[in-house]
Amino acid sequence: MAKRVAVIGAGSSGLTSIKCCLDEGLEPVCFESSDDIGGLWKFKEQPEADRCSIYRSVIVNTSKEMMCYSDFPMPDHFPNYVNNSTLLQYIRLYAGHFNLLKHIHFQTTVRSVRQRPDFSNSGQWEVVTVDRDGREETHVFDGVLVCAGFYTQPIKPLSDFPGIDTFPGTIIHSWEYKDSDPYLGKRVVVIGIGNSGGDIAVELSRVCEKTFLSTRKGAWVIGRVVDRGLPLDMMMMTRARDLFYWLLPRALLNLILERILNQRFDHKLYGLQPVHRILDQHVVINDDLPGRILLGDLAMKSNVQKFQGSTVFFDDGTVEEKIDAMILCTGYDYKFPFLPTSLSSGSDGDLKLYRRIFPPSLERPTLAILGLFQTKGAIMPAVELQARWASRVIAGLNHLPPAEKMNKSIEKDVQANLKSYPSPKLAALQVDHIPYIDSIAKEVGVRPNIAWLLLKDPAVGLRVFFGPCSPYQFRLNGPGHWSGARQAILTQWDRVAKPMKTRNKNSIPPFAELVFLPFFFFSNIVLAMDFIYTK
Numbered sequence: 001m002a003k004r005v006a007v008i009g010a011g012s013s014g015l016t017s018i019k020c021c022l023d024e025g026l027e028p029v030c031f032e033s034s035d036d037i038g039g040l041w042k043f044k045e046q047p048e049a050d051r052c053s054i055y056r057s058v059i060v061n062t063s064k065e066m067m068c069y070s071d072f073p074m075p076d077h078f079p080n081y082v083n084n085s086t087l088l089q090y091i092r093l094y095a096g097h098f099n100l101l102k103h104i105h106f107q108t109t110v111r112s113v114r115q116r117p118d119f120s121n122s123g124q125w126e127v128v129t130v131d132r133d134g135r136e137e138t139h140v141f142d143g144v145l146v147c148a149g150f151y152t153q154p155i156k157p158l159s160d161f162p163g164i165d166t167f168p169g170t171i172i173h174s175w176e177y178k179d180s181d182p183y184l185g186k187r188v189v190v191i192g193i194g195n196s197g198g199d200i201a202v203e204l205s206r207v208c209e210k211t212f213l214s215t216r217k218g219a220w221v222i223g224r225v226v227d228r229g230l231p232l233d234m235m236m237m238t239r240a241r242d243l244f245y246w247l248l249p250r251a252l253l254n255l256i257l258e259r260i261l262n263q264r265f266d267h268k269l270y271g272l273q274p275v276h277r278i279l280d281q282h283v284v285i286n287d288d289l290p291g292r293i294l295l296g297d298l299a300m301k302s303n304v305q306k307f308q309g310s311t312v313f314f315d316d317g318t319v320e321e322k323i324d325a326m327i328l329c330t331g332y333d334y335k336f337p338f339l340p341t342s343l344s345s346g347s348d349g350d351l352k353l354y355r356r357i358f359p360p361s362l363e364r365p366t367l368a369i370l371g372l373f374q375t376k377g378a379i380m381p382a383v384e385l386q387a388r389w390a391s392r393v394i395a396g397l398n399h400l401p402p403a404e405k406m407n408k409s410i411e412k413d414v415q416a417n418l419k420s421y422p423s424p425k426l427a428a429l430q431v432d433h434i435p436y437i438d439s440i441a442k443e444v445g446v447r448p449n450i451a452w453l454l455l456k457d458p459a460v461g462l463r464v465f466f467g468p469c470s471p472y473q474f475r476l477n478g479p480g481h482w483s484g485a486r487q488a489i490l491t492q493w494d495r496v497a498k499p500m501k502t503r504n505k506n507s508i509p510p511f512a513e514l515v516f517l518p519f520f521f522f523s524n525i526v527l528a529m530d531f532i533y534t535k
Contacts, residue, residue: 002027003142005394006113006127008338010104011039011052012091013147013371013383016069018100020387021145023480024395029141030104031129037095037104038088039149047176052151056179057203058084061195061224061285063231065492067378069094070385070471071482076498080231081224107132110338113144113367123364143366143394145387150334150372151175157330163307167326174200174329180207186324188212189312191304193219193272197329198286204327205297212312212320216303218274220261223287231496232285234468237377239450242434254279265290271300280420282376334372350425352410355440357386358393360406365393377433381471385440388480397479398443434469446478463489 003026007017010032021028033051036042040052047053059081060067064074072094078086095101111128118124127139154175158164164171170182174196180203188208190201193215205211226232245253254277267273270293274281292298302316311321336351343351343359354360356373368390371383392398400406410428417427441447453461453476464473472489475482 003394004029004140005143005145005391006031006110006125006139006141007103007145007147008110008113009039009147009149010034010037010106011147011149012041012380013149013387014039014145015091015095015100016380016384017145017147017370017387017391018103019098020384020391020480021394022098022103023388024391024397026143026391026395028103028145029139031108031110031127032104032106033109035106037101038091040151041084041088041091043084043088045178050152052149053175054084055174055177055196055200055203056084057199060084060087062233062378063224063496065231065470065495066233066237066468067380068471070381070473070475071480071484072097073472073488073492073495076495079499080496105129105131111136112338113146114340116140120363123366125367144368145390145394146336146339146367146369147371147383148336151332153333153335154328155331155333156328161304161307166309167307167323168310169323170325172325172327174327175332177327180204183208183325185209187320187322188325188327189214189301189304189320189323190327190329191215192329192331193217193284194282194329194331195284195286198284198289200327200329201298202286202288202292205292205295208297211292211298212301212323213298214301214304214314215272217276218267218272219284220258220267220274220278221272221284221286221289222261222264224285225287233377234470234492234496237433237469238467239434239464239469240466250279270294276420282374336369350428352407352428354400354406354410355443356429356431357390358400358406360403360410365400368393372429373431373436374429375431375433375436377437377469378471381474382431382433382437382440384471385437385444385474388444388446389440392444392479437469437474441474444474444479446474446476446480448473448476457486460486460489463492468492 005021005026005028007014007028007030010030014030015037018028018030040054043054043056063080064078064082068074074090108129108131111130114126116122116124116126123142125141125144127141128136129139130136154173156173177200183204184207186208187210188204189212190197191214193213197213201211201213222232224232226235257278261267270290293300301318302314305313305315310323311319312323313319343361351369351372352359353369353372357368357370358365359367370386370390371379375382389398393400414424414428417430418424421427421430438447448464450461450465453464470489470492472485475485
């Protein structure tokens with residue numbers, strides 16, 4: 001009899017977890033508290049407690065070729081950067097293609113997940129659910145995959161702003177923001193310069209009398225389009241570039257990359273200059289922020305010092321009056337109240353996870369938490385690899401190292417990130433994209449062998465090394481091999497060009513990709529040498 005696995009959540013992570021379970025001969029049963037699939041990417045007019053929430057105009061920061069599932073490319077006519085509704089359409093196509101919906105129990109909430117008395121022998125879990133009619137039911141599962149998301153608990157640091165209780169305007173978190181309509185003609189302060197803060201400030205600047213973007217630390221900002229008008233991540237996330245970065249001293253590399261960004265626009269001049277180096281934290285991806293600052297519709301401000309009625313005082317001594325609203329883009333926390341408290345390693349609810357997946361404290365590795373990490377690359381294919389590994393571990397096909405070794409690995413990863421992220425909880429979430437997905441792929445047995453590929457199939461090998469580290473690479477061989485992976489790699493640039501071929505004259509000549517495959521890699525060397533000699 002197949003092992004039964006509870007999958008909690010039917011968003012992009014939950015759906016690929018269902019498929020991975022099926023691929024390994026497991027029987028997945030998915031519980032979704034809403035009435036539809038899509039999770040984060042399903043827009044709703046009103047935010048719902050303990051659920052992810054997005055604004056109407058959300059556009060992804062990773063391109064379609066880099067963020068798709070490894071055995072299901074996005075349709076070639078889809079734009080390279082899709083909005084939330086188009087991504088939801090893709091997720092529906094994926095669920096339909098692999099017949100996943102029949103495994104989902106909608107409007108069913110998981111109340112608790114607890115180890116059974118014989119857990120040390122069976123590894124089984126007792127899962128209590130409540131359906132739409134309020135009926136409670138207890139299930140027994142051989143494994144649990146938690147795919148509930150972690151953009152669910154907005155952080156509202158109101159106590160950081162003296163006098164906030166005197167402010168007569170509206171105060172919301174970006175979790176509650178939906179569109180700019182309520183702010184027409186108003187003066188608004190946006191606090192926080194992550195991707196959401198940048199997006200919302202830019203959107204508001206088109207309709208507000210004045211928009212102010214307040215930041216404590218500043219940010220490095222880059223657009224979605226880079227050299228030759230190609231997608232940022234397809235040019236940046238390559239194995240050749242990763243190797244080049246690894247060979248250079250980090251201090252020199254920071255100087256080179258910062259110079260490249262400052263050649264587009266001077267971050268200091270625009271009030272964006274951060275206190276951290278470019279490689280130390282995530283960059284902000286925004287195409288329009290510099291332009292809105294240049295037009296004067298958006299003004300950068302330092303950290304808010306205090307409120308005095310509708311007047312806002314900033315740390316640099318400047319003052320802005322008649323402020324109508326404040327929008328907090330101050331991040332999120334996470335919590336999984338249905339999990340045993342014994343899995344949390346501290347009072348802040350931090351979850352200690354081996355490779356950001358497995359709690360090392362469990363006697364049997366039959367529970368995995370997926371998607372609880374932050375990376376500079378695409379989330380969906382990384383979570384898919386997590387699910388492939390976790391499903392194989394639950395099926396007994398892969399094994400984890402001893403708890404002591406897992407704990408040492410966790411501590412090493414946290415310590416490496418503490419310099420850039422002083423909070424241990426936040427530091428633990430950070431992963432280096434290509435090394436991380438390669439490490440998971442190695443566990444599954446699907447990491448591409450570059451040397452072997454260059455010898456046996458150089459057309460693919462060259463693309464795998466010099467080209468974008470696209471998800472199809474992890475279906476070339478090993479468990480879960482997909483016969484279409486090779487062709488998907490060979491045609492990935494065709495799918496980039498397809499939505500832009502709206503005139504007959506702008507088609508890409510055959511084999512043009514081979515001309516510029518190593519272009520960006522060698523351009524880095526040129527930039528590095530240019531920097532060295534001009535300094």
